[in-house]
Amino acid sequence: MQVYxxxxxxxxxxxxxxxxxxxxxxxxxxxxxxxxxxxxxLLIFIGVPPAVAVGTxxxxxxxxxxxxxxxxxxxxxxxxxxxxVMLLGGLVGTVVGVWIFGLLQRIGQIDVAITLAxxxxxxxxxxxxxxxxxxxxxxxxxPTARRGKLHRHIWLHGLPLKMRFQRSxxxxxxxxxxxxxxxxxxxxxxMGIGGGFMLVPxxxxxxNMPTGLVAGTSLFQIIFTTAMATLLQAATNQTVDVMLAxxxxxxxxxxxxxxxxxxxxxxxxxxxxxxASLVVAVALKLAWDLVVEPNDVxxxxxxxx
Amino acid sequence: xxxxxxxxxxGALAGLVVGGTLAATVWAQQLVADLSSHLIAIxxxxxxxxxxxxxxxxxxGDVAIVVTGPRGSVTVRRKERIAGIxxxxxxxxxxxxxxxxxxxxxxxxxxxxxRPVLERHQIGLPQLQLGPREQLSPxxxxxxxxxxxxxxxxxxxxxxxxxxxxxxxxxLFRTNIYFPANVPTGLYNxxxxxxxxxxxVSAQTTPLVVSKVGFSAEIFEFARNQPLAYGxxxxxxxxxxxxLAGAAFRRV
Numbered sequence: 349m350q351v352y353x354x355x356x357x358x359x360x361x362x363x364x365x366x367x368x369x370x371x372x373x374x375x376x377x378x379x380x381x382x383x384x385x386x387x388x389x390l391l392i393f394i395g396v397p398p399a400v401a402v403g404t405x406x407x408x409x410x411x412x413x414x415x416x417x418x419x420x421x422x423x424x425x426x427x428x429x430x431x432x433v434m435l436l437g438g439l440v441g442t443v444v445g446v447w448i449f450g451l452l453q454r455i456g457q458i459d460v461a462i463t464l465a466x467x468x469x470x471x472x473x474x475x476x477x478x479x480x481x482x483x484x485x486x487x488x489x490x491p492t493a494r495r496g497k498l499h500r501h502i503w504l505h506g507l508p509l510k511m512r513f514q515r516s517x518x519x520x521x522x523x524x525x526x527x528x529x530x531x532x533x534x535x536x537x538x539m540g541i542g543g544g545f546m547l548v549p550x551x552x553x554x555x556n557m558p559t560g561l562v563a564g565t566s567l568f569q570i571i572f573t574t575a576m577a578t579l580l581q582a583a584t585n586q587t588v589d590v591m592l593a594x595x596x597x598x599x600x601x602x603x604x605x606x607x608x609x610x611x612x613x614x615x616x617x618x619x620x621x622x623x624a625s626l627v628v629a630v631a632l633k634l635a636w637d638l639v640v641e642p643n644d645v646x647x648x649x650x651x652x653x
Numbered sequence: 654x655x656x657x658x659x660x661x662x663x664g665a666l667a668g669l670v671v672g673g674t675l676a677a678t679v680w681a682q683q684l685v686a687d688l689s690s691h692l693i694a695i696x697x698x699x700x701x702x703x704x705x706x707x708x709x710x711x712x713x714g715d716v717a718i719v720v721t722g723p724r725g726s727v728t729v730r731r732k733e734r735i736a737g738i739x740x741x742x743x744x745x746x747x748x749x750x751x752x753x754x755x756x757x758x759x760x761x762x763x764x765x766x767x768r769p770v771l772e773r774h775q776i777g778l779p780q781l782q783l784g785p786r787e788q789l790s791p792x793x794x795x796x797x798x799x800x801x802x803x804x805x806x807x808x809x810x811x812x813x814x815x816x817x818x819x820x821x822x823x824x825l826f827r828t829n830i831y832f833p834a835n836v837p838t839g840l841y842n843x844x845x846x847x848x849x850x851x852x853x854v855s856a857q858t859t860p861l862v863v864s865k866v867g868f869s870a871e872i873f874e875f876a877r878n879q880p881l882a883y884g885x886x887x888x889x890x891x892x893x894x895x896x897l898a899g900a901a902f903r904r905v
Binding site: 351352354358359414571575583591593601638642646648 | 835872894896
């Protein structure tokens, strides 16, 4: 069944897009990440212009995170106070990100910039997670593992503006979650992703948050950064295709519900290992595309951009 | 039928007056052509469409059909390997690029028409004027020009081969013009040319409108005219959908 997308100005198979939304939604519910890092490359792959893929993805992520948060909320897995602090940074990051996106578009490097950002962030964070989660799995098998402190202290925890987050049992500088939120906001705007794959490990390793609260809290703040990105992309670049977003979110919200249910059955480090492998695989694929000679070294862009 | 006869009469007269050379369109009734539809409506289920062009001539001769979409600027970028990765390096902007371009004839162009004539009427991809903005060496320019055409062909918007005009008898002709799903909207020109002894003796231009209609047109207009309101609506819709799905699954 073919459906015409009014903003992307192309016709796509509705079932294919629904299926893509469902699979990515499942993973998003499972790991507490938005799944944008998979969806944006997939959309570009089926021929959606990169700018439209990024703008539409932000819109779709609003719905996915709302339905994801609801499930976590019922289980009491959202630290609202910490989420709001992250959000303040996130909104600033989104505005900066949309501005950078426009700049890169004007100088004609947006495609390469998006891919490089993917390789850098996915590759870096993915490999870190991969190493950590496999270590954790091995340690679990060895019963002699030594019990350490509740969490380690590094220089980042010495920053000013300390705040108490009762829900997460943390007493840390507010700048830390706000800074993480700001980077997340920039990623929403530039890469069309919620930034969950970056937020989740940052919250685990930098904030030392309890793992159970991480997914819900990151989704909570992603609702607002993606909403902001949707507004800005629609207003400045007119690259939000609601038709495409609707198809993606129908598949996405259904998939996310199943994912959230399954996530309860997975142990933390198992989930992290799976997510890390997925992230690294995507990064390797994109890195390969950057290095290998393209079929046609010429590309065309219509309009004044 | 009566129209055809009148056309023939006027055409013959025109032929006498200007001696068979290039006739003005008002006189040019040696050729009459029309389209099966003057509007391509892009609705939600649009997957591309075909328009039939049919017409008649006042006698033997060759027919060339040139379909040109609305013109606009296109930037062509060339990737180069810099520090191991492929980056966009050089770019050339062309100002007068047709968004769609297709030519159909009843036999290969070089068999019945000379190059100067092709150039004058911009018939065929090699003769298309694209209006480059940058100052480049002719060789460089040719490479970028070819790249533009190649990319357009890959998108299905420029004809890869000449379309086929088929004659039914000596005077009636027809051809099918295909428009893919990604066809740009706007005003198209469908030009029918009658060629005799290497010269264009008659030409007729028929407009064709490609336009979004119905739901997809409404969305497009909304997004373009009230971008901020559109963004707000998109966010509210997404929140509602997410909430709905969450609530629905709670009951299950």
